[in-house]
Amino acid sequence: MPPSAGDSADDKAVGRVVPATFLHDLNNLLTAIHGYSTLLAADLPAGGLEQDFAARILAAAEEARQLVAKVPRPRPAATLRVLLVGGALARLAGSLETLGLEVTLAGSAREAQGALKASTSDWDVVAGTAETLAGLGAYGLPLATVPAGADAVTVDALIRGARG
């Protein structure tokens, strides 16, 4: 039986040299396939064979998108690591990661205190609302005070500003 794609070292090596423009074009084609198969699946009579075919094309396009997402891409060499304190800011964690931060979420000031007490070397900045940051200044890390309700772009700027 021939080896399947992805099994050999050679396959992995090819993945590393795929140019970004190729991935961009492939992504665009998949966007079109995904988009039109979604429309087709919605328009064709429910339960029919044609709708099933459209659903299969859609599933294949989705899988292909995931494969593209798996292609290794260079990560920033120096990422800012932030301990984000308080459940109210949890909603921002994913968006802050999109903006390039490495986020660890502490649900409360107490949890953050426990983590910082054990080690401060895992983070560069501690961020939270004024209320959650009270008492966290003793650990020697820069604090970024975030207004409640601020969006991720604002919080990202405050964190980078606190780091200096």
Next chain:
Amino acid sequence: MRLLIADDHGLVRDALSSHIERQAPGTVVVGAASVDEAVSALRQDRAIDLLILDLRMPGMNGLDGLQRVRTEFPLLKVALMSGLARPDEIRGAFTRGAVGFLPKTLSATELLSAIQTMLAGERFIPADINTADTADGASFTRREREVLDYLLQGRSNKEIARSLELEEVTVKLHVRGICRKLGAKNRTQAVMRAVEMGIAS
């Protein structure tokens, strides 16, 4: 609602237009294949509510195209769209006044919701575009990756803490981060999901 989608791939423009016009009846979607075409369209049609600008197309030159549009049309809402943007490019777009970043992996419903968010005056930043379904584990922090390796071995928080010379509370934070990134409700589900996705040392 009037939208201008600037993308050099006609298939992408058409697919997005079809989706948006279907999902939001009454919406008019205009297309452009370059920054020059987008600027011409904007000069002729002052009623455009939102410009969606592909990051990699003729005239963009990094984020220069966005800057050009923002300079000539400072009141226009502009969103950047890309399948492969780097964090510094996304941050740069917001610094230049973009109101949103739209990954091409958004579903039609999510795209429309994002457009409505931006038109309502808020900025749209999706959760980490590299987080979900990245089997290489690149989106995990170094600590999360270490903790995940121990989770895959069935170790308890206490054992992991001892091995990594951390406090249990710290391990708990990293387990939570792993669960969030894998979309898992608990550590058992996280391990199952990691195995399904082929994440292993």
